[in-house]
Amino acid sequence: MGTMRAAVVDAYDGKFRIQNVHLDAPRDHEVLVEVRAVGLCHSDLHVAEGNIPFPLPIVLGHEVSGVVIEAGPGVSTLSPGDHVVGSLLQTCRACRACKEGRSYQCENPDSTVRAAGDRPRLSRDGVILSQGYGLGGFAERVLAHENQLAKVPDRLPFPQAALLGCGVATGVGAAVNTAAVRPGDTVVVIGAGGVGLNVVSGARLCGAARIVVVDLQQRKLELALAFGATDTINPSEVDAEAAVLKATGGGADHVFEVIGLKSTSEQAVRMARRGGAAYLIGLHKPGTKIEIDALGDLIRGQKRIQGVYMGSSRIERDIPLHADLYLQGRLNLDNLISGEIRLDQINDAYDELRKGSVTRSVITSF
């Protein structure tokens, strides 16, 4: 509540400006959180550069962890002092999809944000500020719906916690929830960025026999080994498709595309074994079409193609689970973090990300 510092995007120029903004008081089912860590995700940069449309000005930042300061009326799941992780998954917990356990397909995602025309959660000199994905974490405090927050153990470090709501949920969830990889299965991951590394973690948790990672950058392939990859393939050195077919004995049970390109998506289908599946996770440019060999791959090959959103996650179940797995030493979060920075270093840190930095900078001081 009251005035606080936040990083505001005023134009689609990819620049963040540190300013004083106003945060409203919690209303029904809203929770006020003191932000302790927030990760610099690539998708916030896409918004700041105008590639994903959102009304400006806006406060972004959706990989948030912190401590509950105040719980508004009707909040049943959280109390002051609780450590929480935010998620951009907006769910109503009341529609048919939510009730059937598929909250990642919620029919009323806008139920977690205030209606247009209502008093805004965030404003600056009386002007409405958009709140990125219902969170707005590049700030000292966040006012969010309780359905976008999950409680985590107090001893989980805040920077590691911040990553659980986005890249970890997406990557680990794709292997565990969407694909339901079984012990002994073979897995291919195309693209070893922040999400791809978490797909590797998920496949390892499921007991995959082989986890083959494909990437053009050697340092990403080396990092993938620290997450549990068993084989790495660099397409600049070898024919990736032939190498995958060899490593998996004729094609993989599960192939995850985590780049978002037509060529690698089509390749993912070809890399699957007969009866196997390709999972498309990487965000494609709007309007992209992919071509599939209907007879060879779909009918004779009996392959499935599945699009994945947010790792088919149920945040109230998956975020605490991933927190526990980390605390038990069974989920690698430490190697995802490159360093801790201050809020006013956000532009420099995003410049690093533009240059192709693999791991995350996390803001821990405001």
Ligand SMILES: [Zn+2]
């Ligand atoms: Zn993210």
Ligand SMILES: [Zn+2]
């Ligand atoms: Zn719903």
